[in-house]
Amino acid sequence: MATRAKAPTINDVAAAAGVSRQTVTRALNDMADVSPATKQRVMDAAADLHYRPNRAAQRLVRGRDVTIGFVVGDLRNPYYPELASELSRRAAAREWGLVMVDLSGQGGDERVASVAGRVDAVIGHIATEHRSAIDARTPTVLLADDPVAGDAWVRFDYERGIRDAVAHLLATGRRRIATIDHGGVSSLRMSLFTRVLSESGLAPVAEVFAADTHQGGVEAATGLAACGSRPDAVLCFNDVLAVGALKGFARAGVRVPQDVAVIGIDGLDIGTLVTPELTTLAVDMPELADRALELVDALLSGRGGDLHRTVAHTLVLRESA
Amino acid sequence: MATRAKAPTINDVAAAAGVSRQTVTRALNDMADVSPATKQRVMDAAADLHYRPNRAAQRLVRGRDVTIGFVVGDLRNPYYPELASELSRRAAAREWGLVMVDLSGQGGDERVASVAGRVDAVIGHIATEHRSAIDARTPTVLLADDPVAGDAWVRFDYERGIRDAVAHLLATGRRRIATIDHGGVSSLRMSLFTRVLSESGLAPVAEVFAADTHQGGVEAATGLAACGSRPDAVLCFNDVLAVGALKGFARAGVRVPQDVAVIGIDGLDIGTLVTPELTTLAVDMPELADRALELVDALLSGRGGDLHRTVAHTLVLRESA
């Protein structure tokens, strides 16, 4: 379609039906003042030519509308759908369209660039590597742990949640604490965790890096379970990894939470699907969605003000810790 | 924005900068032949007025493009994101945009209607109640268990999968078989299951209806576990319910698969996250996505032919049965 010869226009239909463009519009849009016969003739001609009105043209003449793009790393990480669900609901309420782009797989850059070109604004956890793919003029709201200068963003504040988590772990007698991180270097959230831990004179007994998938969590936990001095608590980069860890430990015969406490980050629904249910640092998704859209609004309306927001994670105690 | 006074146009910028429209275009799009001074002046004026090019106009002049809408019942059921992920990838390959609409919550009808108006075609598991909200002229590809006349659709064929499942259950000595269905009346897939079962002279020992959520599954299993003559196998309407059932049984102290076998339908990733891993009737998502887009293509290009496809579910044996 994108490269089809040329789509029939309303003029083609008019010509085929032997009427004017106007009559076609009227017939096709069920407007008054069209004789049944003419209308039928127009409809037939349209069907015949496989005519489809050009949306861009329709919108141009009908007036402005807003579409925003939501860029996600991988739709299969439930974090994104959960956030998307909130965004979708809220965007609809403002009569904004919401386009989602999944960056997993090949050609992420192209996809980011492509969506940026089709929408009025972009929201997303956009990895640094993809940020340059976004046209500088496309209003963008970044969702990130580490704020980036020059853009509108919503950042996450783990401070309070992590302090509560550490306090909880210590209170329940955990001392051999490990982390399952993701990526090549220590993530901000894990660094923060380590720092808070050090305030109590503790240091992680292990810091393992895993692929950001369920399987990565399984493997990381398997390794941890096998290592000589097994940890008695693990903080995971996110819930997906944590759920994987739960499974890895279960397989290795390590009981959670008796032998080891497991804490995730995100507060996803899957945390309640598993047994034991996952204790996690949860983010308030509705709030996150609200903040993000609020910034989009500010960006689109050009009204200045502070384009930065912070949402805090809170500790949700369930069964795994 | 949708109702903002009126957005500044390129003409406003041109006027403000004291140049022609064309110069503005050139300056803003980094084209050649613009003096640095002029360019700067234009940029300033644009920034000043918070000018944003009208996408509809840009698209109109740049040529046709295709956007398809994917209507989902609830993004939080992992089935949808998994399918969306496939669709997204494939749509991108064809240079089609993909808009997702989550129908959960209030105002589903409006949302369906709204998206139908913004896209070139719609794909989705669209409940009968919402179908009428789609403009009759919007090409639509329905994904459903029960084919509906007059539209293009992809239907699911459980026959083979269900036969394999029944054979497996019988071969492993299960005789007291129950179902956890969803909705008010027996779903097609469950009816089929019951029918196949009857061919072996068996009938479900229980048919419970649950809310289509994880929690619904938990409750259904809890009830089944408590009932006097507990089933030794359960087929669930989908994986989300099945995972809930797994949890409900675990809580009730009923072992899976020793005491009861649990089988889901869909083949979602979450089935591998839980312990024991879920045995399920899986659908080939990539294939499903391919078929759906193939039909969209046929619809858009107006080329006739058979607009119906069938994809079969296959039994994936894991640990729960």
Add this chain to the structure above:
DNA sequence: TTGTAAGCGTTATCAT
């Protein structure tokens, strides 16, 4: 009932 004319906001072409 139907047709004519005038845009909608942008980019492309061709002058200047």
Add this chain to the structure above:
DNA sequence: ATGATAACGCTTACAA
């Protein structure tokens, strides 16, 4: 380097 002048496909007055 800059500016007229046409499109792009559609809808909405306004005529006929």
